[in-house]
Amino acid sequence: MKYRILLSGAFVIILIGVTILFAAGSDLHEQAVANFSPLPESILSKDSPITPEKVTLGKMLFYDTRISVDRTVSCFKCHWINLYGTDGLRKAIGNHYRINPRNAPTVFNAAGQISQHWVGNRTTVEDQAKKALLGAGSYGLASYEDAKKNLKAITGYDALFREAFPQDTAPVSVDNFASAIGAFERTLVTPSDFDAYLKGDTTALSPEAKAGLKTFIGIGCVGCHGGTYVGGEQYQKFGLTGPYWKATGSESIDSGRYVITHDESDLYKFKVPMLRNVAMTSPYFHDGSVDSLVDAIRIMGTLQLDMTLDASQTEAIAAFLKSLTGDIPETARAVPALPPGE
Amino acid sequence: MKYRILLSGAFVIILIGVTILFAAGSDLHEQAVANFSPLPESILSKDSPITPEKVTLGKMLFYDTRISVDRTVSCFKCHWINLYGTDGLRKAIGNHYRINPRNAPTVFNAAGQISQHWVGNRTTVEDQAKKALLGAGSYGLASYEDAKKNLKAITGYDALFREAFPQDTAPVSVDNFASAIGAFERTLVTPSDFDAYLKGDTTALSPEAKAGLKTFIGIGCVGCHGGTYVGGEQYQKFGLTGPYWKATGSESIDSGRYVITHDESDLYKFKVPMLRNVAMTSPYFHDGSVDSLVDAIRIMGTLQLDMTLDASQTEAIAAFLKSLTGDIPETARAVPALPPGE
Numbered sequence: 001m002k003y004r005i006l007l008s009g010a011f012v013i014i015l016i017g018v019t020i021l022f023a024a025g026s027d028l029h030e031q032a033v034a035n036f037s038p039l040p041e042s043i044l045s046k047d048s049p050i051t052p053e054k055v056t057l058g059k060m061l062f063y064d065t066r067i068s069v070d071r072t073v074s075c076f077k078c079h080w081i082n083l084y085g086t087d088g089l090r091k092a093i094g095n096h097y098r099i100n101p102r103n104a105p106t107v108f109n110a111a112g113q114i115s116q117h118w119v120g121n122r123t124t125v126e127d128q129a130k131k132a133l134l135g136a137g138s139y140g141l142a143s144y145e146d147a148k149k150n151l152k153a154i155t156g157y158d159a160l161f162r163e164a165f166p167q168d169t170a171p172v173s174v175d176n177f178a179s180a181i182g183a184f185e186r187t188l189v190t191p192s193d194f195d196a197y198l199k200g201d202t203t204a205l206s207p208e209a210k211a212g213l214k215t216f217i218g219i220g221c222v223g224c225h226g227g228t229y230v231g232g233e234q235y236q237k238f239g240l241t242g243p244y245w246k247a248t249g250s251e252s253i254d255s256g257r258y259v260i261t262h263d264e265s266d267l268y269k270f271k272v273p274m275l276r277n278v279a280m281t282s283p284y285f286h287d288g289s290v291d292s293l294v295d296a297i298r299i300m301g302t303l304q305l306d307m308t309l310d311a312s313q314t315e316a317i318a319a320f321l322k323s324l325t326g327d328i329p330e331t332a333r334a335v336p337a338l339p340p341g342e
Numbered sequence: 343m344k345y346r347i348l349l350s351g352a353f354v355i356i357l358i359g360v361t362i363l364f365a366a367g368s369d370l371h372e373q374a375v376a377n378f379s380p381l382p383e384s385i386l387s388k389d390s391p392i393t394p395e396k397v398t399l400g401k402m403l404f405y406d407t408r409i410s411v412d413r414t415v416s417c418f419k420c421h422w423i424n425l426y427g428t429d430g431l432r433k434a435i436g437n438h439y440r441i442n443p444r445n446a447p448t449v450f451n452a453a454g455q456i457s458q459h460w461v462g463n464r465t466t467v468e469d470q471a472k473k474a475l476l477g478a479g480s481y482g483l484a485s486y487e488d489a490k491k492n493l494k495a496i497t498g499y500d501a502l503f504r505e506a507f508p509q510d511t512a513p514v515s516v517d518n519f520a521s522a523i524g525a526f527e528r529t530l531v532t533p534s535d536f537d538a539y540l541k542g543d544t545t546a547l548s549p550e551a552k553a554g555l556k557t558f559i560g561i562g563c564v565g566c567h568g569g570t571y572v573g574g575e576q577y578q579k580f581g582l583t584g585p586y587w588k589a590t591g592s593e594s595i596d597s598g599r600y601v602i603t604h605d606e607s608d609l610y611k612f613k614v615p616m617l618r619n620v621a622m623t624s625p626y627f628h629d630g631s632v633d634s635l636v637d638a639i640r641i642m643g644t645l646q647l648d649m650t651l652d653a654s655q656t657e658a659i660a661a662f663l664k665s666l667t668g669d670i671p672e673t674a675r676a677v678p679a680l681p682p683g684e
Contacts, residue, residue, distance in 0.1 A: 063424045064424075065430060066430045071430055071431050080405070081677040082405045082677055082678060082680045084679070087407070088407060088408045088413055088683055089413050089414070093414055096439060279682055280682045281682070282682055283683065292684050293684060327679075328677060332677065333676045334675045335423040335670060335674065335676075336424060337426070337670050338424045340624055341425075341430055341624040341625065341633065342635060
């Protein structure tokens with residue numbers, strides 16, 4: 001009897017041990033799948049369907065500075081393809097060297113977010129592209145009429161707009177400018193090792209990246225940085241444990257979404273940025289105040305989770321975040337020749 | 343006897359007629375071959391050999407704004423690939439929105455010229471790339487040491503410089519920056535229909551382009567705009583028949599090469615620009631004062647040849663010049679991802 005109890009006790013212990021071991025392996029993948037989704041092939045919109053003709057035109061317009069007030073600003077200026085849709089500056093610089101209030105967010109995978117810009121004052125990528133035409137710190141045009149005039153001045157665009165918008169009687173329009181750029185940006189999707197992992201290839205992440213993923217989920221980063229885009233789905237106060245600018249060394253204090261809503265509860269709230277390709281898009285935060293990814297991770301631990309992360313934790317999270325780096329999207333790779341300016 | 347004379351007379355007349363007809367067809371091609379040469383595959387330099395590793399690195403550096411004083415200027419800024427190595431501006435704009443004295447000349451086929459820049463104050467493309475680092479209106483750095491520091495700050499470049507310059511013990515240097523960019527630019531060659539024509543395919547040019555070529559040679563444009571690059575081989579006074587600024591409507595008077603040599607005979611002399619891809623690189627002249635290619639042709643007729651060209655002549659010459667438009671070079675087409683800024 002005593003022997004049987006001992007035996008069954010040993011069996012239970014072995015069973016628990018196997019379960020723990022099994023859980024440690026499969027659990028992480030299950031947790032990942034529960035918290036994240038792989039990227040789609042492109043980011044669809046009912047209102048702005050993607051066609052090859054629109055993508056071709058949109059990509060050209062994306063690069064064309066000649067539409068802006070001083071012929072120096074295009075989407076590319078602040079969202080250059082080479083740096084994964086960002087510009088390497090703390091704050092974006094627009095027409096006549098006007099410095100924008102915030103860091104240029106990436107256009108890669110951007111169409112999937114709840115809104116555009118750090119404070120969500122643009123709805124879709126199309127809305128962003130259209131309003132950029134009048135943005136004081138971007139294209140700087142006085143009116144949409146001026147934008148249309150500049151588009152029409154480059155006569156080579158006429159045929160391209162007609163091909164992209166065959167139903168329209170007057171296809172060269174600001175809305176179609178935005179729709180074409182939107183269609184192009186909706187193709188800027190960057191699947192990475194992490195997507196392969198989510199789809200079932202558990203060897204796609206290195207052991208260090210897996211350790212980072214485990215920490216990322218375990219300590220609660222995933223609470224905000226989850227979903228398909230590892231962020232981009234909600235607004236949160238930056239600095240839950242104290243003023244963010246003391247941790248980031250920011251040169252000025254940005255009230256965040258409050259500047260749009262004038263609602264006290266939005267003070268210092270920003271859209272949670274996507275972390276797709278984050279290892280390629282230094283400097284970090286809404287004001288580009290922090291250069292290093294590891295520093296940014298450490299600061300987030302302090303400011304949002306009230307945790308002091310040690311070097312092994314920040315390095316592991318950085319390894320996980322590096323697994324979010326995809327390739328430059330196929331549609332964006334070849335530089336398009338633009339119609340001449342005559 | 344009288345009959346025989348008449349017969350041989352008729353024979354001579356027929357012979358002359360055939361010769362004239364034959365000459366009208368073959369002559370133009372012969373004249374073209376005598377005055378122009380097809381583009382090489384790449385523009386070689388004994389001092390700066392082209393290797394794939396140098397081209398890869400050079401292309402990345404070509405785009406990278408993070409080396410410049412305010413992180414806004416790269417070669418690409420003034421020589422964007424999309425507009426055939428120009429920027430669509432009257433005068434190039436550099437760091438801190440500093441406006442340069444002249445229009446940005448193309449980097450396509452540029453390595454083949456006698457010198458770089460409108461007044462020839464840069465020798466090779468490598469010399470241009472190196473000195474651009476200190477140029478007040480370009481990268482704006484205080485010293486080559488600063489340039490090296492900025493290059494080293496992007497640690498991902500270290501391995502790329504080592505691959506491109508395997509013999510060097512300290513490969514991350516300003517000279518190697520210039521050499522890599524030079525190697526890339528030496529591949530930016532744009533063969534066009536005109537090259538096919540020069541190589542013997544006489545159907546490669548349209549009848550109008552041939553008429554334009556005939557006029558181009560016949561009235562003397564070719565005197566300066568000849569050779570492989572259809573220019574770029576000599577310095578000439580702009581405005582042989584009178585002040586150029588009266589014809590171009592220039593906002594200010596540029597003394598040209600005189601500002602470099604302080605030699606009275608260089609007053610208003612500029613390097614004769616290449617006309618390769620000229621139809622794609624509006625606006626025209628050293629100050630970008632003229633928008634339209636046809637206007638530029640007409641003005642050149644007046645200023646340099648003392649001729650009033652009619653519309654059929656300018657249109658035909660424009661058709662010929664359009665045959666000088668090649669494709670964006672293969673090496674330049676794919677946008678390179680850059681090492682992140684950490």
